[in-house]
Amino acid sequence: MIRFTVLFSLLAGIASAQSAATDWPMFGHDPGATRYSPLKQIDAGNVTRLERAWTFHTGRPGTESIPVVIDGVLYVTGANGVFAVDPVTGHEIWRHEATKVALRGLAYWPGGKNMHPRVFVGIAGRLVSLDATSGQPATGFGDEGSIDLKQGVLGDLKDAVMALQSPPVIYKDLVITGSVPNEGSPSKGAYGDIRAWDARTGKLVWQFHTVPRPGEPGNETWPGGSWKNRSGTNNWGFLSIDIERGLLFVPLGSPTSDFYGADRPGKGLYGNSLVALDAATGKLRWYQQLVHHDLWDYDPAAAPILITVHRHGRAIPAVAQITKMGLAFIFDRRTGEPVFGMEERPVPQSRVPGEHTWPTQPFPVWPPPLARNTFSPGDLYNLTPEHAAFCKDLFEKNQMYTEGPYTPLPTERNALLFPSTLGGGNWSGFSSDPALGYIFTNVNNIGQWGHMEWRKDPKSGEFTWVRTSPFGAYARFWDPATRIPCTKPPFGELVAVNVNTGRIAWRSPLGSIPALDQRGIHDTGSMSLGGSIATAGGVVFIAATNDHQFRAFESKSGRLLWQTSIDANGHSIPITYLGRDGRQYVAIMAAGGGAYFGGAPSDALVAFALGGGSGEITERTQSSAEPAANTGDKAMASPEFFEKTCTRCHDLDTVSSSRRSRDEWAAVVQSMIDRGAELTDAQAVAIVNYLARNYGFEGK
Secondary structure, eight states: OOOOOHHHHHHHHHOOOOOOTBBBBTTTTTTOOEEEEOOOSSSSTTTGEEEEEEEEEOOSSSOBOOOOOEETTTEEEEEEEEEEEEEETTOEEEEESSSOOOOBBBBEEEOOBOOEEEEEEEEEEEEHHHHHHHHOOOOOOOTTSSTTTTOOOTOOOOOOOOEEOOOOOOETTTTEOOOOOHHHHHHHOOOOOOOEETTTTTTTTEEEEESOOOTTTTTGGGGGGGGTBBBBBOOOOOOEEEEEEEEEEEEEEOOOSSSTTHHHHHHOTTTTTTEEETTTOOEHHHHHHHHSSSSOOOOOOSSSSEEEETTTTTEEEEEEEEETOOOEEEEEEOOOOOOEEEEEEOOOOOTTTTTOSSEEEEEESSSSSSSOOOOOGGBBBOOHHHHHHHHHHHHTTTTTOOSSSOOOOSSSSSSEEBTTTTBBOOTTEEEEEETTTTEEEEEEEOOOOEEEEEEEEEOOOEEEEEEEEETTEEEEETTTTTTTTOOOOSSEEEEEEEETTOOOOEEEEEOOOOHTTTTOOOOOOOBBBBEEETTTEEEEEEEEEETSEEEEEEETOOOOEEEOSSSSBOSSOOOOEOOTSSSSSHHHHBBTTOSSSSOSOOOOEEEEEEOOSSOOOOEEEEEOOOOOOOOGGGGGGGGHHHHHHHHTTTTTHHHHHHOOOOHHHHHHHHHHHHHHHOHHHHHHHHHHHHHHHOOTTTOO
């Protein structure tokens, strides 16, 4: 790794200049997770001129990380550590190497008196605090910079699974965390409590019991002691905060186990609920349960987005929640009252022995469902003969049927459910354009099928009902060989909702399936995982699809404006920021080998900015060990510059007779600087790049 001493001195000057620019300081841009940027240098008229500015490779695949940019530094997680990166050049400033790093990113705390800023991230079951200036563990926080997330949530258990896979949120000097405990069978495990920690010391400040304990409101919904050591009921996704009102909004997932609930009769609060807490104390302010007695793994995970609804002459401060069911719930964030109404509707009932489904489920009156949640045989795919035949055979041979939303799985035949456990909406969530009054989200129109079987649990040795199919517990309604769904397209969409009316403003197919494109079947949409952002330039940016594409849509119409290939599937959320060079950048993490689909050997953080207008992509790719030279001065990359600079003290034969790795050449150049060579940072980086390209060797 290259570390020039002059680079660090330069950063101090960069920070003051960057403070006047527009950053992306947290995963959702702001505490309300609006994912809206006021930047408008890139707009609907010039977005086709975007060119690749730089690419940063983490060196390992497997993340869904959302970067943050603050004071001239970009911070991002990878499968192999935490990185600080220059957001204009893409070269590495520091790295903290680690394994089992949180999938979706980190949080930044600005520090305080006599205390550097810190970044907080989940690593190997611990909440880790790093000094933002160095990447070293933060002095004074917990045990040498981290705390064990298992403390205080194990109940009567000696040990249990516990991790933090999404970024915490910061409220004043509190770091507030969700968790990932056991979410499958057996049902017992660590509690999924929401907790707040002192950002300076790591001391626990408050703890909200997501499964109410005896004497707490809601415990009566857990009869017969079913609350005890009940795992799940956790926030594995994102949190958001109304800073003005001091409200923390928490979407909570389903209680364990996901598909069988005979040992937890009742509604099961606060499972599958949107919960509003006092951010300073953790006290309950209100809640709305969005699924009663979940048997479908329909856990909400997306960040609740704070919006303003203009209705009947009033401006209502509201919060919107997208769900895996493809339903969008909009509540008055002060009281929890539904803005457009909500009603309980009868749903089909389970016939699995011992199971007691709740007789009704909540549905918003408006907006209408954003994703497909019904199916009939006439909806079977019919565009290509061979795939149509496969889908018809799959449906008929497995005796599939559906009774509409919330169809319970039977013990014979196979139920077909819409949406699947991937959604509808997943953790992708909404972005917003407050000027239009629109919120945007991507949805999947893909089903899932299966039935329940009586089996012995390999962990506990006990017999229980488990969800299964000939293709396992999570059988998507598609051809597993091609992953082409068995319904008519669109398979995936980008949807805009008018928050002032509750109506759909527009829908656009999102994504493509190359095998169908080659057959002349376009605009089908595809699976997506990740979300969008919106800008004052009238553009919605999104990758998310499993076709290696990054796209821009017009906010007001849904018209596709631009798309380009990226290194892997962008199963993340883009960001945009203003660099110290005065250019607006848009960046996305292209995830190599992500959790759901294949990818490249390494995650690649890819940044774009406006180019000269050719519309072609000019790629300047670098690894984390290959910082870019100042791209504005091509002369520094020339042989003439190298010879003029380096042959002042060495003849060319001395250099050309050596073959060194990039890090070895960096050490040589640094030693020259230490001995008095007068080089700027950009000149030093350019020389190392030149030496490594021309006098390096493979394998190092």
